[in-house]
Amino acid sequence: MTEVPISWFLTLSAVLFVLGVAGFVFRRSVVTVFMSIELMLNAVNLSFVTFSYQLQQVNGHLFAFFVMVVAAAEAAVGLAIILTVFKNRATLNIDDVDSMKN
Amino acid sequence: MQLWLIPVLPLAGFLINGLFGRRFSKGAVNAVAIGSVALSFAWVLKTILALSPLAGAYSEHYFTWIRSGIVNIGCDLAVDRLTIVMLLVVTGVGAVIHVYSIGYMAHEGGYYRFFAFLNLFMFFMLVLVLASNYLVMFVGWEGVGLCSYLLIGFYFDKKFATDAGNKAFIVNRIGDFGFSLAMFYMVKNFGSLDFATVFKQAPGAPEATLTIIGLLLMLGACGKSAQLPLYVWLPDAMAGPTPVSALIHAATMVTAGVYMTARSWAIYAHAPAAAETVAIIGIATAFFAATIGLAQNDIKKVFAYSTVSQLGYMFLGVGCGAFSAGIYHLVTHAFFKALLFLGAGSVIHALSGEQDLRNMGGLRKKTPWTFWTMMCAAVAIAGVPPFAGFFSKDAILLAAHHYAPWMYWLGTITAGMTAFYVFRAMFLAFFGEYRGHEHPHESPPVMLVPLAVLALLSIGGGFALNVPEFLGTAGGEEDRALMAISTAAGVMGIALAWLMYVAKPGMADSFAASMRGLYTLVYNKYFVDEIYGAAVVNPLVGGSRAVLWKGVDVGLIDGAANGVGARARNIGSVLRLMQSGNIRSYATWVLFGSVVLIVALGIAGGLR
Numbered sequence: 001m002t003e004v005p006i007s008w009f010l011t012l013s014a015v016l017f018v019l020g021v022a023g024f025v026f027r028r029s030v031v032t033v034f035m036s037i038e039l040m041l042n043a044v045n046l047s048f049v050t051f052s053y054q055l056q057q058v059n060g061h062l063f064a065f066f067v068m069v070v071a072a073a074e075a076a077v078g079l080a081i082i083l084t085v086f087k088n089r090a091t092l093n094i095d096d097v098d099s100m101k102n
Numbered sequence: 103m104q105l106w107l108i109p110v111l112p113l114a115g116f117l118i119n120g121l122f123g124r125r126f127s128k129g130a131v132n133a134v135a136i137g138s139v140a141l142s143f144a145w146v147l148k149t150i151l152a153l154s155p156l157a158g159a160y161s162e163h164y165f166t167w168i169r170s171g172i173v174n175i176g177c178d179l180a181v182d183r184l185t186i187v188m189l190l191v192v193t194g195v196g197a198v199i200h201v202y203s204i205g206y207m208a209h210e211g212g213y214y215r216f217f218a219f220l221n222l223f224m225f226f227m228l229v230l231v232l233a234s235n236y237l238v239m240f241v242g243w244e245g246v247g248l249c250s251y252l253l254i255g256f257y258f259d260k261k262f263a264t265d266a267g268n269k270a271f272i273v274n275r276i277g278d279f280g281f282s283l284a285m286f287y288m289v290k291n292f293g294s295l296d297f298a299t300v301f302k303q304a305p306g307a308p309e310a311t312l313t314i315i316g317l318l319l320m321l322g323a324c325g326k327s328a329q330l331p332l333y334v335w336l337p338d339a340m341a342g343p344t345p346v347s348a349l350i351h352a353a354t355m356v357t358a359g360v361y362m363t364a365r366s367w368a369i370y371a372h373a374p375a376a377a378e379t380v381a382i383i384g385i386a387t388a389f390f391a392a393t394i395g396l397a398q399n400d401i402k403k404v405f406a407y408s409t410v411s412q413l414g415y416m417f418l419g420v421g422c423g424a425f426s427a428g429i430y431h432l433v434t435h436a437f438f439k440a441l442l443f444l445g446a447g448s449v450i451h452a453l454s455g456e457q458d459l460r461n462m463g464g465l466r467k468k469t470p471w472t473f474w475t476m477m478c479a480a481v482a483i484a485g486v487p488p489f490a491g492f493f494s495k496d497a498i499l500l501a502a503h504h505y506a507p508w509m510y511w512l513g514t515i516t517a518g519m520t521a522f523y524v525f526r527a528m529f530l531a532f533f534g535e536y537r538g539h540e541h542p543h544e545s546p547p548v549m550l551v552p553l554a555v556l557a558l559l560s561i562g563g564g565f566a567l568n569v570p571e572f573l574g575t576a577g578g579e580e581d582r583a584l585m586a587i588s589t590a591a592g593v594m595g596i597a598l599a600w601l602m603y604v605a606k607p608g609m610a611d612s613f614a615a616s617m618r619g620l621y622t623l624v625y626n627k628y629f630v631d632e633i634y635g636a637a638v639v640n641p642l643v644g645g646s647r648a649v650l651w652k653g654v655d656v657g658l659i660d661g662a663a664n665g666v667g668a669r670a671r672n673i674g675s676v677l678r679l680m681q682s683g684n685i686r687s688y689a690t691w692v693l694f695g696s697v698v699l700i701v702a703l704g705i706a707g708g709l710r
Contacts, residue, residue, distance in 0.1 A: 021693055025686050033685075094685055 009050040016043035030082050030092045034075075041071050103149055105162050105179040105232060108189065111142040112224035119221065123214025135217035136200045139224055143193035150186055158182065159298070161234050168237075172293045180234030180297070183573050187429060188231040188361055191436045195353045196224050198552045202444050203345040205549035206451060216256060216343065223249035227354050231361065236285050236295040239362065243281065243326065246355045247274050253350060254342040266338035273335040277325015277359075284318035287311070301368035309373060316369050316376025319362065320383070327359030329417060330387045333410045334631055340402040344447030347402060352409050352443050353436035360416040360432050364425040377421050384417025385502070385509045385516075390628075392519040396526070397614075397625040400457050401446045404527045408483070409439055411520060415498055418513060424501030426570035431494035437563045438482040438491055441556035442524070445476035448545045448553065449531055456538055459527060464536035468543070471550045473532045475557040480528050482560040484521035485592040492589065493564035499588050500581060510584070514591045521595025526610075529603040 016039055023036030045064045052060025086092055115138030123131050153160050161180035168175040181189075200220060207216050223246060230242025247270075255267030288295055291311050292303045304312060323329070328336035339351045350356070363370070363380060370377040388411045395407035412435050419428030450457055452469050466473045482489035485496070495517060503510035536542070544550075602610045614621040623629070680691060 021689075024689050025693065098684065 006050060006054055010047060013043045013047040013050065016040075016046065028093050028095060030085070030094050030097075033094060034078055034082065037078075038071060038075070041067055103152055103160070103162065103181075104145075105149065105181060106164065107145050108142050108149070108193075109225050109228035109232060111138045111145065112221040112228065114138055115221040116218050116225060119214050120218035123218055126214060128208075128213055131214045131217050132204055135221055136197065136204075138221060139193060139197045139200050142224065142228070143197050146186075146189045146193050149181060149189075153181060156181070156183055156186065159234075161298075173289055173295075175235060175237050175295055177238060178234040178296070179232040179238075181232065184361075184365065184429065185231055187433060187569060187572065189228070191433055192224070192227050192231060192354050195436050195440050195556075196227075196349060198555050199345050199349040199353070199440060199444065202348075202447070202549050202552040203343075205546045206345055206447050207343065208546075210343070212256065216253075219249055219252050219256070220346075220349070223253070223350060223355070227358070230358055234297055236288065236297070236300075239365075240278075240281060240285065243322075243358060243362075244278065246350070246358060247271065247278070247326070250274075250339065250350050250355055253346040254339045256342050256346065260341070263341040266335075266341040270335040270339050273332050274325045277322045277332055280318045280321025280325070284315050284322065287315050287318065291315075297365065304368045304372055307372070309375075312369050312373035313376045316366070316373040317379060319366055319369070320376065320380050323359030323363050323380075323417075324383065325359070326362075327356050327413045327417070328387075328410050329359070329383050329414060330390060333387060333391065334634060336410055337403055337406040337627070340400070340406050344402065344443060344450060347406070348440045348443035348447065351406070352439040356409065356413060357416065357432045357436070360413065360420060360428055363417070363420045364429050367420070367423075367425045370420075371423070377423060379421070381418050381421025381502070381505065381509065384414045384419075384421050385512050386414070387411065388414030388418060388516045389512055389519075390414075392516045392523065393624055394627050395523040396519060397621060398523075399459050401449065401459050401462070401527055401531060402443070402457055404459070404523055405439065405442050405446060408442075408520065408524060409435075411516065412439065412483070415495065415513070415516075418502055418509060419498035422498075422501040422505040422509070424497065424570075426573040427494065427497035427501050429573065430497055430569040431491075433567065433569055434482065434490035434494040434560075434563050437556055437559040438479040438489075441479035441553060441560055442476060442483070444549070444553055444556065445472050445479065448472040448549055451545050451549070452542045453538060453540045456540060459530040461538040462531040462536070463534040463538070464532070465542055466532040468536075469545070471544060472553065475550075475553040476528065476532075478557040478560045480524045482564075483524050484596055485517050485588060486596075487589060488561075488565055490560050490562070490564035492592075494569075496585055496588060497570060500584060503581070503584055514588045517588050518591035518595040521592040522599045525596045525599035526603055529599055533604050534607060 020036045020038075020040030020043060023039065024033055027033055027036065045067050048060040048064045048067070050060075052058065052064075082092070085097060089097065091097070115134050118134050119126070119131055123134075126134070150156070159180050159182040161178055164177045164179070166174065167177045200217070203216065203220065207213055210216070226242045226245025226249060228242070230239055230246060233239035233242060251267045251271040254270055255264045257263040285295060288300055291307060292300050294300060325332045336351060336356065340347055342351070370380065391407045391410035391414060395404050395411060398404045398407060412431070416428040416431050416435070419425070419431060449462065449465060449469065449472060452465070452472070453462065456462070478489070482491040485492045487493075499510055499513050499517070502513050602613065626632075680687075682688075
């Protein structure tokens with residue numbers, strides 16, 4: 001049985017990350033932006049785990065778990081913010097939420 | 103012996119009056135101010151009795167002030183015979199003038215402020231006199247300059263008074279610059295500023311060193327004692343209240359330069375060139391100022407130029423090596439010149455502020471006490487025996503004759519002019535018909551008693567107090583011929599003044615008219631102020647305005663500060679565009695930044 005080459009994992013990770021960036025930059029819905037962030041985080045997670053396997057070290061796994069914990073917390077807070085924004089403004093368009101400007 | 107009490111008592115008076123005087127009654131202010139000076143005087147007397155006969159110097163060390171490398175300067179006070187003479191003059195005449203001020207300042211605003219400053223002046227003057235090293239002396243030296251400035255500008259709502267204060271302060275800076283340089287030079291060459299140490303080393307030092315120190319000290323003395331070419335501040339200093347003119351600008355502070363030169367005689371004794379310069383400056387100032395005094399119409403200005411001239415005499419004496427004669431004249435001058443000023447103050451007081459001699463006249467009957475006491479001073483300054491001025495002036499002229507006969511003859515001519523202009527002022531003020539419009543009234547007793555005290559000292563101060571003998575350097579044998587000549591010069595001056603201003607009143611004007619050019623020159627004080635203005639002040643002001651202000655300050659410093667600010671604004675206005683409030687644009691910037699970073703790292707680290 002041949003191993004899947006490392007480069008494949010890294011390429012997948014890079015593709016996922018770029019997709020996340022693109023979604024973050026180009027989509028207007030707050031929920032989509034939010035999902036794009038999760039996508040980027042998980043793309044990074046994938047490369048962490050890959051390198052951890054490659055280098056036979058546990059550090060990368062630890063980083064991945066940390067990122068997951070932070071992502072979970074961020075998801076909780078972020079979704080709460082999104083709900084509040086929607087309640088107050090009745091919109092999820094990210095360009096309309098700019099009252100900090102000026 | 104607690105020498106520190108002598109200066110600290112007036113300082114306490116200054117603090118009490120300065121801090122709380124506003125709430126005190128005039129009586130309380132008087133009690134504090136005069137009490138502190140009187141106690142100080144009493145303590146001087148007690149010190150003299152306790153230390154008598156005081157053959158050497160008695161010094162007290164309080165604490166080490168500065169210790170750095172080889173320099174070790176203590177806060178030390180010392181008393182020797184020279185100091186005793188000065189202490190008696192300063193506290194004695196000072197106390198008398200304090201009493202006089204009660205009457206003179208009675209109707210003036212800032213009563214407590216005046217007495218507080220006067221006490222502060224006494225403190226610094228006593229520090230100056232008691233100091234046993236040059237640095238402590240310099241503290242007093244600067245302090246009296248400060249008080250002089252404060253008191254010249256006492257009427258601070260009048261522009262000419264504050265200008266005069268500034269002038270005095272700034273001109274004195276030039277002299278103080280010389281004094282400081284002299285101190286640096288002493289530290290460099292002798293490693294000390296203590297009088298005892300410096301004077302012990304002086305005989306062995308190279309003559310060039312001593313000459314430089316002597317000349318630099320002389321520059322300091324010229325500033326403080328109003329000698330050529332730095333005398334210009336003293337006539338303007340008459341803008342202050344008259345007791346200030348009497349105390350600071352006649353009797354005590356302006357003589358500090360003479361005292362300092364006499365104190366440093368151990369240096370001058372081994373630097374004949376410096377001593378000769380002192381003598382020449384002295385005689386030149388004496389003559390020059392006396393000629394100006396001939397044509398002044400403001401009674402205080404006459405006496406101011408007279409003071410400059412008499413200080414020149416003292417310098418002449420000190421420079422000729424007869425330092426005790428210089429100090430002798432300092433003492434008698436303190437008596438009769440303070441009296442002249444206080445008398446002038448009494449006249450001004452009587453005329454409600456009139457100072458112009460042309461608006462006086464005939465006051466002899468209206469203010470007899472003032473007239474008779476002032477007459478004692480006028481006779482004394484004219485050098486008529488046996489009044490005080492005769493002895494001291496004669497001692498100086500005798501020394502000058504030993505040193506260089508031409509100085510004696512010039513000094514004698516000056517003595518004649520001195521007698522002339524003082525009696526001119528006296529005759530214009532007290533004889534003839536009254537020419538003013540006020541109603542003259544005699545001054546209150548509180549002003550007349552000090553006049554009487556000083557009149558007694560002016561009469562008897564010469565033969566009763568033999569200062570040269572006390573200082574242990576009795577002059578050469580008397581020369582009756584020289585004595586007769588200088589006395590004759592004085593008497594002729596008086597007679598001429600009588601002739602021109604009393605016997606034939608029109609004569610002075612026709613005389614002035616016949617020598618119009620010379621008269622204009624002298625009347626305008628040789629245009630010295632104008633020359634200084636054109637040669638020094640205006641170039642400095644103009645240069646400061648054109649180069650320092652418009653060039654350096656506005657161009658360079660403001661330009662740099664404003665430039666930095668403007669640059670920051672420009673950059674900010676560009677960067678502001680990034681802060682759009684659009685989250686996705688921020689994210690794009692982050693993306694852009696990370697790409698730049700990765701590329702940069704790749705280039706720097708080398709892509710593998």
